[in-house]
Amino acid sequence: MFKDSKVLGVLAFVLIALIIGIVKPFAGLAPQGHYILATVAVALGMWIFRPGGLPFAAGCSVLIAGALIFGLPYNVAASGFVSSAVWTLIPALYFGFVLQKTGLGKRIAYLVLKSFEPSWLSMAISWLIIGVALSALTPSITVRIAIVMPIAIGVVEACKLEHRSKGSSFITLIAWAMCLFPGTGWLTGSLSGPIMQGFLPPELKPLATFDAWFQILALPWFVITIVFVVLILLLMKPKEAIGIPRNTFKEQYAALGSITRDEIITTIVLVGSLVMFSTERIHHIPTAATALVALFALVMFKIITAPEISTGVSWDVIIFFGATVSLSTIFTTAKVSAWIGPLLEPSLLKLAVNPLAFLLVATFGIMLIRFVDVPWGFSTIALTATMLIPVFNQFGIHPLVSTMAYVAGINFFLLNYQQPFILMGEGMMQGKGWAPSYVTIAGVAYIISVVVAILISMPYWRAIGVIR
Template sequence: MKTKIPYIGSIAVTIGAVLIMILKPLNGSLSGQGQMVLAGILITLGLWIFKPFGLPFSAGALFFAAYMLAVGIPVPTVFSGFTQSAVWTLVAALFFGFVIKKTGLGYRLALLILKLFKPSYVSLTIAWAIIGIVLSVLTPSMTVRVAIVMPVALSCCELCDLKPGSKGNSLILLTAFAMALIPGAGWLTGSLTGPVLSGSYDAVPELNGMLNFSSWFSVSFVPVEIASLLMLIGSLLFMRPKEKLPESAAKAIKETKCGKITKDEIISGVILVICFILFLTGNYIGVSSTIVCLGATFLFFVFGIIKPGEIGTGISWDLIVFLGMALGLGSICETVGIIDWLSGLIVPALRPFSANAFLLVGVVTVFLFLWHFIDIASYFPTFVILPAILPAIQRAYGISPLVFAPILALAGCAFFVSYENHWVIMAQSVTKEKSWTPGHLLTYGIIYFVSSIIGIMISVPIWANMGLLF
């Protein structure tokens, strides 16, 4: 039955889309072309979410492009996502991840940090937090970070003699996974969410230029890092076993070799550290993140760290095609009136909660976390459509679009169950039968959810003091 779900789901969505095409139920709210576009978006989302026939994201993106051209959307509008700097920032960011994985720099750093601590559940939790932050500084690619830390975490569990399915095993693996994912969302280039949302904001005329490294850091760093800290504390409170780790684990970890450091690792490390310094100072020296990323990628080619033959294989061009098309979704929806229609639904729905900033922000946060159960296409459809509605929300309730950046970043990483987060699925494919249990994943996911809510609520007075809330 499980193998039939992709087909049943995509067929059901397609039937709903066809009914919209035939019956035109939204006459008076949307034009005929608008309803045709809405139907095409639904079919595409069905392809992205359910992936029938094992179709990659790019296949759904190609269908989307062909369909939009067929219903009369202008070529520049359909392919507008590829003209945004976010796509090219992402290309470079993915090459960053390829470099630290290929050279072994990421693995070396993770192992060296682990060796600094005497094995205990508390010390290993701290170590994984440091590893996650360091890797987030070096590459925005969460996929690469997960690919680096999960084998190391699995080895750590084996050296500590933790049984698969045990609380201790799940705690170590889930902490390594979560720290590879979450803390980096505190700055623009610390996760793929940053470049994607930056591009989505820039596609909206009222928001163009609003989301940069400085503005993202000012609104996101506090809630994201508070959420990360509380998640670590909560995991130790609710998931730490009573028994201690064996004394032999310390010696085993210390004796694990990572080989002699190479020239490529040194060059890569220097380039990536300089990049992060430029990200931090870019607003003051007038250099954008895109320029820094593309320049660094050029240097990787110059120094031979990336070979010509690796252009096609080094990164996921499936993701690039998917993202380029997805980033044009907002412009298409704006052109045919779908954004105005959605605004007419969403803005009034928020009115009962608008009297209090804590209530409004809290309701939005909870909804976006729960929405992830539906939008499982890496949350990208939400990332690219919601920003176009934010100006209407700001006009109605005085909540700045900047406030939504950390909320979306945190909600986009939700992992109550494995199917809603493709990084969870990826991590489980690495750890296989030695992975965490579904129950432990749910527990950790709830801890993350509660930690995120608290982090967001603590940030509300800060945002209000910055003039971002009514």
């Protein structure tokens, strides 16, 4: 029945697409624009429902084929695949792969866990430190979850906590959240950085440097992380002691053995990359170039072998990323952005007079859309990103300040179906980690954290001159 409902969901989107393509209901939008919207609707249905475990690449194929069929040139239909964002993403995914393959990620996690006397508070602090450390080494949230969640469920079982209980949910949800939130504060700490860099209009892309991202977005995401952890401690911390001896983590760390050659080389390459990313303003080597050189080094030292080039990362994710990043150029060329601009810009620009109101409304709007635009809201971002140009030019709101609304929407969750990374975490723990009710509590804590972060960041953004 569930599988049937997924098929029905796709069919519903196909029906919507047929209505858009045949009836052409949007006044002022050219036929080509209608056909492109219809194509996107079909692809979106496939991405959301994925009947029979359909890969993301299936929807991507429909999107690019439709763009070509309806008259867009190749360099528009597949424009995302030549963007710097994709060429940052590919090496970054391999960074995550070697963290997992060499055992370096697990070593870092147990090194932190064994450094504290076990308690609910120290457990939260440990996951925070682990999240920051892994984010510094790879933007791949998938890999961080793959490293952290098995350890988290192992901690739950070592504490003899009931699966999906309050204590189990506390440990696993904080561990999961620390895979997402801290790294969002810098360009290469999360996939949100390359994603938004790819979606920004060409005239705004030069403003999305590593330095600018860190300067503008590090503070709000630091605040979100801290406030979220505090709220989870208040709302979900069990009354009884955690009940695990400190020696448990020491023994598990000792079982890893001595650090290996591969771990040492991986550490040098990844830390060196992070240094190069953060000093781009000095040496002027683009982030994508640094990432590709690091990938070359990992291959040359045989940390990544020839067979692992095809199996080490999810090419389905890479294809999905490249196709969705192409949406911005597709919408612009097919005049969809020009059509929707006059519909949204008056209200958007009216709000932009008050940057706080603008950002809060935009953030909640993206969160609301995430109930429907499930795959991280990418189609919504692509459709509206061009409107950041007048917001910047007329009201002096830096595009990375506006990006805060999009990134908060990408990380948003209230129900587990809205956040693919929650589903991924559940799969890795075989559904033993958290109960759905605790996911909702954590989602409310996240929303509160985002609002607090925006309120705190406003005077800071004014002080550094990114809000006029």
